[in-house]
Amino acid sequence: MSAALALAIFVAAYFFIATEKVNKVKVTLVAAGAMAVFALIPGSDVFFSEHEGIDWNVIFLLLGMMIIVGIIKQTGLFDYLAIWAAKKSKGRPYRLMVMLMAITAVASPFLDNVTTIMLVVPVTVVICDRLNIPAQPYIIAEILASNIGGAATLIGDPPNIIIGSRAGLSFNDFLIHMAPIVVVVFALFVVFTRVLFRKSFEYHPERVAAVMALNERRAITDPALLRRCLIVLGLVVVAFSLHTVLHIEPSIVALVGAGVMMLVSRANTSDVLEEVEWPTLVFFMALFVMVAGLMHTGVIAAIGTWAIDTFGNDYFSAATALLFGSGVLGAFFDNIPYVATMAPIVEGLVAQAPDPATGQALWWAFALGADFGGNGTAVAASANVVAIGIAARSGHRVSFWQFTKYGIVVTVLSMILAWIYVWLRYFM
Amino acid sequence: MQARDIAVNLPTVTADDPVTKAVRVMAVGRLPGLIVVDDAGRPRTVLPGTQVLRLAIPESYQADPALCRAVDESHADLFWQELGNLTVGDCLPSQPARPVLVQPDANLLEVAALMARLRSPLVAVIDRDGTLIGAITLARLLTSLAVVGPGD
Numbered sequence: 262m263s264a265a266l267a268l269a270i271f272v273a274a275y276f277f278i279a280t281e282k283v284n285k286v287k288v289t290l291v292a293a294g295a296m297a298v299f300a301l302i303p304g305s306d307v308f309f310s311e312h313e314g315i316d317w318n319v320i321f322l323l324l325g326m327m328i329i330v331g332i333i334k335q336t337g338l339f340d341y342l343a344i345w346a347a348k349k350s351k352g353r354p355y356r357l358m359v360m361l362m363a364i365t366a367v368a369s370p371f372l373d374n375v376t377t378i379m380l381v382v383p384v385t386v387v388i389c390d391r392l393n394i395p396a397q398p399y400i401i402a403e404i405l406a407s408n409i410g411g412a413a414t415l416i417g418d419p420p421n422i423i424i425g426s427r428a429g430l431s432f433n434d435f436l437i438h439m440a441p442i443v444v445v446v447f448a449l450f451v452v453f454t455r456v457l458f459r460k461s462f463e464y465h466p467e468r469v470a471a472v473m474a475l476n477e478r479r480a481i482t483d484p485a486l487l488r489r490c491l492i493v494l495g496l497v498v499v500a501f502s503l504h505t506v507l508h509i510e511p512s513i514v515a516l517v518g519a520g521v522m523m524l525v526s527r528a529n530t531s532d533v534l535e536e537v538e539w540p541t542l543v544f545f546m547a548l549f550v551m552v553a554g555l556m557h558t559g560v561i562a563a564i565g566t567w568a569i570d571t572f573g574n575d576y577f578s579a580a581t582a583l584l585f586g587s588g589v590l591g592a593f594f595d596n597i598p599y600v601a602t603m604a605p606i607v608e609g610l611v612a613q614a615p616d617p618a619t620g621q622a623l624w625w626a627f628a629l630g631a632d633f634g635g636n637g638t639a640v641a642a643s644a645n646v647v648a649i650g651i652a653a654r655s656g657h658r659v660s661f662w663q664f665t666k667y668g669i670v671v672t673v674l675s676m677i678l679a680w681i682y683v684w685l686r687y688f689m
Numbered sequence: 690m691q692a693r694d695i696a697v698n699l700p701t702v703t704a705d706d707p708v709t710k711a712v713r714v715m716a717v718g719r720l721p722g723l724i725v726v727d728d729a730g731r732p733r734t735v736l737p738g739t740q741v742l743r744l745a746i747p748e749s750y751q752a753d754p755a756l757c758r759a760v761d762e763s764h765a766d767l768f769w770q771e772l773g774n775l776t777v778g779d780c781l782p783s784q785p786a787r788p789v790l791v792q793p794d795a796n797l798l799e800v801a802a803l804m805a806r807l808r809s810p811l812v813a814v815i816d817r818d819g820t821l822i823g824a825i826t827l828a829r830l831l832t833s834l835a836v837v838g839p840g841d
Contacts, residue, residue, distance in 0.1 A: 654780060
């Protein structure tokens with residue numbers, strides 16, 4: 262009975278999250294409250310159980326990175342880089358697109374996708390307006406690049422943070438297992454964009470002077486601040502890569518990094534904390550409680566048992582189903598609640614694996630599917646929604662289908678490449 | 690004195706009006722802000738003057754002071770021309786602030802406290818159906834307070 266009630270609350274909440282009929286933070290808070298009120302999860306577990314309550318490692322890792330990014334975005338670095346790239350490209354469309362994609366894809370693994378997009382899209386709009394060319398293809402290419410690039414690291418994409426915490430995977434694990442395929446997919450994507458956007462490329466040589474008039478040096482008002490911020494960010498990344506040696510959780514690394522960043526930048530605390538996306542953090546907390554309700558009432562275990570019975574010892578089929586299933590579901594629903602729900606189920610499957618390497622392969626298949634699935638449609642990932650919103654308010658409307666027709670192609674290609682990678686690396 | 694006693698009729702705009710019209714309405718009427726109403730005449734949001742100015746700044750520049758600095762002077766002088774045909778609705782935030790509203794029987798302390806709390810120099814006065822019946826500007830409120838207050 263309690264399992265049915267927990268499932269009913271969860272499905273109802275998921276319906277409202279997926280259809281966006283009600284603000285998703287409100288939905289998850291009400292659902293989490295219902296789980297607690299109906300005693301579907303003990304109150305003590307909500308706050309103090311790492312696996313059947315709120316995963317504070319995820320929350321504080323996100324909080325720390327939001328503070329770090331909030332300070333870095335004030336430095337003007339992205340405006341400098343994008344304008345510099347536009348000048349170097351001399352307005353030639355493919356060259357410009359590749360440079361903007363490269364900036365986005367290199368930043369995404371270290372900053373979160375949404376922030377990267379919020380920094381790159383506005384300057385892209387300005388550059389395209391100066392060149393009198395449509396900004397939509399460039400914005401779409403940047404979104405796709407950010408979702409691909411973000412898959413490379415533990416901190417690059419929220420699904421990776423959830424998976425890393427649940428599976429106990431380190432920053433280096435992600436670098437070793439995810440980064441190689443991300444590099445390959447991104448390289449092929451760069452080549453492919455020449456074909457994908459060929460009809461959208463316009464070149465107006467007479468407009469290049471307007472771009473050359475932009476002064477990228479003025480974007481950076483405090484080079485010393487920029488240097489200090491980059492040094493701290495570099496140290497944070499080094500600390501992430503050493504966190505298993507230092508026996509420090511990634512969340513602690515991020516929090517210490519945030520504190521140091523605030524000290525060296527001499528930023529106003531209130532201003533920096535305003536940059537934190539508090540609704541997102543509350544959404545994550547409530548989501549964890551919802552999933553914990555399913556775990557505590559045995560729903561997750563029942564699904565896990567069904568999955569184990571279905572796949573038996575055929576872990577390659579399980580990895581294939583996880584990769585493509587996550588890609589398809591992640592494309593049509595927000596991939597964060599999807600990953601939060603599926604992670605305990607995958608954990609159950611991994612626990613039955615004959616050896617740790619096979620078990621880990623399932624995690625990588627899951628992460629690749631969820632991350633690359635974020636490119637599938639206009640609503641699949643937060644970065645997509647944010648970028649399309651900025652584009653619309655700038656007068657460059659990107660319709661659902663305009664994005665999706667490119668997104669689906671890139672998602673299918675990247676998932677096929679990921680599947681081949683998983684097969685060759687873990688099951689050959 | 691109550692809100693209805695000092696409320697005046699002010700021009701309004703709808704979400705479908707071009708931003709350029711909204712700016713013009715505010716400038717010509719020397720208004721401290723604008724009330725955006727829906728088709729039924731109910732206030733959708735009340736924008737202080739600075740937020741009307743915000744509508745006129747292209748989205749790309751709004752949250753990015755570094756990008757504003759990088760723009761050359763000749764283009765910076767003409768930023769508002771980049772708006773094109775964007776409407777007020779296009780430029781409103783996805784979750785606009787709740788309209789700054791009072792009932793007709795609100796006292797002047799209520800109105801003043803609301804203006805101060807929400808940093809809005811303009812308050813919409815609505816009837817029970819939510820329809821706009823007038824507006825109170827900061828100048829109007831201060832004048833009214835001065836009139837009823839003890840003289841020097």
